[in-house]
Amino acid sequence: MDGISYYDLRHVTGEVTHIDIDNGVVESAGTSFFNKAILRVLVRSGWGVLQIDNFTTCTGRKFDELLERAARLAVITEEQVVLGDVQRRQLPVPPLKEDPREIGLEEKSALLAEIERSATLPLIVNRRANYIEKFEEVRFSDSSGNEFTYGMGRSGFNVLAVASRNGNVQMGYEREHSIHGFNLRHQQDVGRKAAQTAVSLLDAVAAKGGKMRAVLDPELAGVFAHEAVGHASEGDLIQEGSSVLKGRTGERIGNETLTIVDDPSLCEFGFDPVDAEGVAVSRTEIIRCGVVNAFLHNRESLVAVGNGIAGHARAMPGEPPLVRMSNTFIENGDSTKEEIFAECKNGIFLAGSRGGQVDPGRGVFQFNAEYGYLVENGECTKMVRDVSLTGEILSTLHQIVLCGNDRKMSPGYCGKGGQSVPVSDGAPHVLLVDAVVGGSGMD
Amino acid sequence: MRWWVAVEWIDQLIREAEKSVDEVEVFYVEGTSISADLRKKKVSHATTSQDCGLGIRTIRKGRIGSSSTSDPGRWRECLNAAIASGNLATPQEWKGLPGPEPLDQTPLSFDRSLEVGPVTAGKLLEAMLEGAEEHPAEVTSGSAGVSSLEVTLASSHGIRYTSRHTSVSLSLEAIHGQSTGYEFDHSWALDRVDPTTVGERATFFACESAKGKDIPTGDYDILLSPLAYAELLGTVFVPALSGRNVHAKRSRLADCLGQKVTDPLISMYDDPLLPGADGSSCWDAEGMPTKRTDFIRDGVLCAFAYDLKTAYRYGKQSTANAVRGGYGGSPSIGHHNFVVDGKRDTVDDERVIFVHNVVGAHTANPMSGEFSVELSNAFFREGGEFQEPIRSAMLSGNVFDLQHQITGLSRESRAIGSLILPSVRIKKQHIIGK
Numbered sequence: 001m002d003g004i005s006y007y008d009l010r011h012v013t014g015e016v017t018h019i020d021i022d023n024g025v026v027e028s029a030g031t032s033f034f035n036k037a038i039l040r041v042l043v044r045s046g047w048g049v050l051q052i053d054n055f056t057t058c059t060g061r062k063f064d065e066l067l068e069r070a071a072r073l074a075v076i077t078e079e080q081v082v083l084g085d086v087q088r089r090q091l092p093v094p095p096l097k098e099d100p101r102e103i104g105l106e107e108k109s110a111l112l113a114e115i116e117r118s119a120t121l122p123l124i125v126n127r128r129a130n131y132i133e134k135f136e137e138v139r140f141s142d143s144s145g146n147e148f149t150y151g152m153g154r155s156g157f158n159v160l161a162v163a164s165r166n167g168n169v170q171m172g173y174e175r176e177h178s179i180h181g182f183n184l185r186h187q188q189d190v191g192r193k194a195a196q197t198a199v200s201l202l203d204a205v206a207a208k209g210g211k212m213r214a215v216l217d218p219e220l221a222g223v224f225a226h227e228a229v230g231h232a233s234e235g236d237l238i239q240e241g242s243s244v245l246k247g248r249t250g251e252r253i254g255n256e257t258l259t260i261v262d263d264p265s266l267c268e269f270g271f272d273p274v275d276a277e278g279v280a281v282s283r284t285e286i287i288r289c290g291v292v293n294a295f296l297h298n299r300e301s302l303v304a305v306g307n308g309i310a311g312h313a314r315a316m317p318g319e320p321p322l323v324r325m326s327n328t329f330i331e332n333g334d335s336t337k338e339e340i341f342a343e344c345k346n347g348i349f350l351a352g353s354r355g356g357q358v359d360p361g362r363g364v365f366q367f368n369a370e371y372g373y374l375v376e377n378g379e380c381t382k383m384v385r386d387v388s389l390t391g392e393i394l395s396t397l398h399q400i401v402l403c404g405n406d407r408k409m410s411p412g413y414c415g416k417g418g419q420s421v422p423v424s425d426g427a428p429h430v431l432l433v434d435a436v437v438g439g440s441g442m443d
Numbered sequence: 444m445r446w447w448v449a450v451e452w453i454d455q456l457i458r459e460a461e462k463s464v465d466e467v468e469v470f471y472v473e474g475t476s477i478s479a480d481l482r483k484k485k486v487s488h489a490t491t492s493q494d495c496g497l498g499i500r501t502i503r504k505g506r507i508g509s510s511s512t513s514d515p516g517r518w519r520e521c522l523n524a525a526i527a528s529g530n531l532a533t534p535q536e537w538k539g540l541p542g543p544e545p546l547d548q549t550p551l552s553f554d555r556s557l558e559v560g561p562v563t564a565g566k567l568l569e570a571m572l573e574g575a576e577e578h579p580a581e582v583t584s585g586s587a588g589v590s591s592l593e594v595t596l597a598s599s600h601g602i603r604y605t606s607r608h609t610s611v612s613l614s615l616e617a618i619h620g621q622s623t624g625y626e627f628d629h630s631w632a633l634d635r636v637d638p639t640t641v642g643e644r645a646t647f648f649a650c651e652s653a654k655g656k657d658i659p660t661g662d663y664d665i666l667l668s669p670l671a672y673a674e675l676l677g678t679v680f681v682p683a684l685s686g687r688n689v690h691a692k693r694s695r696l697a698d699c700l701g702q703k704v705t706d707p708l709i710s711m712y713d714d715p716l717l718p719g720a721d722g723s724s725c726w727d728a729e730g731m732p733t734k735r736t737d738f739i740r741d742g743v744l745c746a747f748a749y750d751l752k753t754a755y756r757y758g759k760q761s762t763a764n765a766v767r768g769g770y771g772g773s774p775s776i777g778h779h780n781f782v783v784d785g786k787r788d789t790v791d792d793e794r795v796i797f798v799h800n801v802v803g804a805h806t807a808n809p810m811s812g813e814f815s816v817e818l819s820n821a822f823f824r825e826g827g828e829f830q831e832p833i834r835s836a837m838l839s840g841n842v843f844d845l846q847h848q849i850t851g852l853s854r855e856s857r858a859i860g861s862l863i864l865p866s867v868r869i870k871k872q873h874i875i876g877k
Contacts, residue, residue: 019531022691023691024533025533025535026531026532026533027532027533028507028508028509028528028532028772028773029528029531029532030508030509030510030524030525030527030528030531031510031524031527031528032510032511032512032521032524032771032772033510033511033512033513033514033517033520033521033524034512034513035512035513035514036513046485046486046487046488046489047487047488047489048488048489048490049488049489049490049491050490050491050492051490051491051492051493051494052492052493053492053493053494053495053496053513053514054495054513054514054516069491073477073489073490073491073561074489075489075561075562076479076486076489076561076562076564076565077479077485077486077487077488077489078485078486079482079485079486079487081487105527105528105531106531109531125692126691126692126693128691128693162692162693162810164692167695167698168811169692169693169695169810169811170808170810170811171808171809171810206813209660209815209837209839209873209875210660210875239482240482240483240583240584241483241581241583241618242583242584242616242618242623244621318492320488320490354806354808355803355805355806356803356806357802357803357805357806358802359623359802359819361583361616361618361621361623362621362622362623362819363621364802364817364835365802365817366802366803366806366815366816366817366837367803367806368803368806368807368815385808385811385813386808386811386813386814386815387815388803388806388815388816388837388839390802390803390817390837392835436837436875438815438816438837438839438875439815439839
């Protein structure tokens with residue numbers, strides 16, 4: 001068609017099943033259905049994009065009409081876009097150990113109720129457990145003749161326990177999500193852990209803010225990698241000039257021991273068999289031995305910025321692909337957990353994550369731990385609550401002085417541009433010096 | 444007449460549902476939206492979407508079921524899924540959906556002159572860029588969107604309400620060296636947004652904050668902008684006013700009715716009929732006629748927000764606070780236009796740290812209210828003027844305790860999402876500097 005240099009169509013259908021149990025009451029449980037497509041058309045002056053609910057596959061004149069509608073939108077665009085040449089390959093989706101779709105809603109609900117009940121302890125005043133299961137059938141095709149089709153499912157649960165005593169209200173929160181199949185069986189320990197954390201936090205003290213040595217557990221150190229480095233390495237942000245990592249390839253920003261990777265081909269919660277632009281996925285070492293090495297790209301930012309590979313475009317059903325992280329982690333170092341605590345000597349141990357946020361242009365990030373302990377003489381002593389860390393991307397990475405050898409990945413969701421996609425973050429235990437810890441505790 | 448043409452299948456759905464359940468509620472939304480995105484100063488994408496969605500809620504002997512689909516052609520499947528979901532739900536006390544009321548169906552947030560097309564979005568971007576020229580920061584990204592949608596609520600009790608809404612939203616991000624600025628605006632009407640000021644403020648903040656200096660750790664009087672205050676209130680305080688969280692013991696305000704929970708300066712209420720506000724509506728998501736609900740009057744907690752489900756379960760009255768975040772799921776407790784009000788004054792005569800925005804508010808502890816955030820675009824302010832910018836600092840505290848330290852509300856209010864609030868002056872807050 002005249003003026004159209006490229007188009008692609010990503011059509012996703014599927015269903016979502018959820019169960020919500022609140023203090024023993026099944027609040028809601030059921031299944032919903034979706035059918036969404038996105039058609040992107042590239043003309044000389046930029047992208048025209050159609051988002052279509054209830055898409056029916058069509059060909060010939062009907063499809064041409066859709067292309068024309070999208071192209072007409074480009075009357076207001078004014079950017080010349082060049083798409084990079086890329087590798088095409090679809091990875092096999094890992095098989096499900098047990099397919100959640102073959103298990104009835106009642107059985108799922110009964111298993112979730114067991115987990116919810118296991119979060120019972122004296123002083124626990126509220127328990128809540130949620131199950132979520134999402135299956136997607138993805139069909140991708142483009143004007144270059146590439147076609148990919150795959151089905152994939154994710155499922156898992158969250159459990160929340162709230163403890164209360166004399167107006168002091170604290171919570172424990174655990175989550176387990178997987179691409180490997182049904183995971184509600186034999187999980188009562190997870191409920192118990194949420195309850196124990198909530199009750200223990202009733203006796204925790206507010207952390208005192210200031211600069212100190214900090215040991216981060218694998219979950220929190222993973223969030224650190226995600227917030228402090230991952231977002232700032234996204235090619236679209238570099239292209240528009242809102243990342244402090246722009247133009248810093250080859251520059252040392254951390255210690256020799258530090259390597260940070262994003263790898264959508266890894267069979268963790270952020271796995272994609274092929275990216276949302278039909279590009280082969282593989283590993284990108286963002287930071288290699290402390291030096292800025294490569295960025296995450298889609299086809300467009302690859303050409304505009306360079307340095308790295310495409311295959312990092314991801315999208316929710318019916319939404320435009322954006323450059324996103326997938327499975328982001330700090331590589332193992334060679335220290336043991338014991339060595340890390342011994343080296344910390346006096347400081348703070350921070351564990352679990354309540355999420356984080358970054359301003360990649362300013363290079364400032366913040367994230368919050370679920371709980372922590374004071375470290376005295378290399379030993380965890382008093383429990384502390386509501387501790388956060390802030391830092392500046394370009395200086396904070398130097399503060400990671402030791403990386404453990406016990407990397408673990410944790411599943412979660414990451415938001416950008418109004419879209420939330422499944423990711424995993426991970427790391428071994430790490431030691432930070434001069435960490436800026438926030439807390440409301442006073443002397 | 445339009446109704447009968449558009450929703451024949453909805454009547455069919457209701458008749459079908461009545462064969463197997465006591466009551467059914469149908470929520471159907473259909474709309475069009477257009478957005479355009481900037482990369483630096485050039486429009487890179489123009490996107491249009493045609494959205495539709497159907498949400499069904501069924502009630503049988505106190506068992507509530509729900510399902511949804513983006514394909515109304517599959518309503519039978521969706522209805523069956525809703526009924527199946529109800530079979531699993533724990534039964535609860537239920538006294539019925541509301542019947543129809545002679546409500547005024549004039550749309551309260553609909554701009555009939557709004558053209559939902561790429562040209563409207565393009566003009567908004569142009570005006571933002573023009574405003575951005577005021578200061579030498581570079582624009583990195585921006586977006587403008589317009590949309591129009593029609594919402595239909597129908598039930599087996601004879602409710603047939605239809606309303607139309609429009610929305611206009613815009614935002615711009617800028618950078619100057621390593622200093623960023625962000626501003627946005629939204630409304631239901633095109634002439635109620637100010638794209639030029641959005642552009643000007645974004646580059647202003649980026650430029651001015653670039654000169655920022657560190658400050659020593661200590662206690663300071665602060666002035667939270669409506670945006671910064673909304674971030675903290677929305678994460679912690681507003682959810683604590685939900686009847687559901689109160690009865691589930693997930694609210695720190697649960698046992699505080701009749702007690703002082705903020706400085707006496709402060710009142711907080713939901714006003715669903717506020718003229719000109721984005722969230723105004725004559726009925727809530729369950730078809731209850733809306734009215735103003737006062738949560739906090741002169742510092743004293745006087746009510747919580749209820750939907751029908753929570754009200755029936757705990758022997759309370761619905762405050763018509765049922766909302767839907769979309770067509771999916773069931774209605775839940777929320778608000779229409781949540782207003783923070785009180786005696787207005789000049790709040791920046793005496794020296795104070797002004798905070799435009801915060802990073803990480805969503806990581807606050809929603810139960811205890813403890814938070815710790817990085818400041819964005821913070822300045823000293825004095826005599827009504829911006830003074831020295833602050834490079835980097837952290838604010839730590841407790842959202843519940845902070846309400847008692849408020850000493851002043853600015854004269855102007857601003858809408859941030861569904862919250863409408865002034866800047867608030869708060870005494871002696873702990874700032875971790877460098």
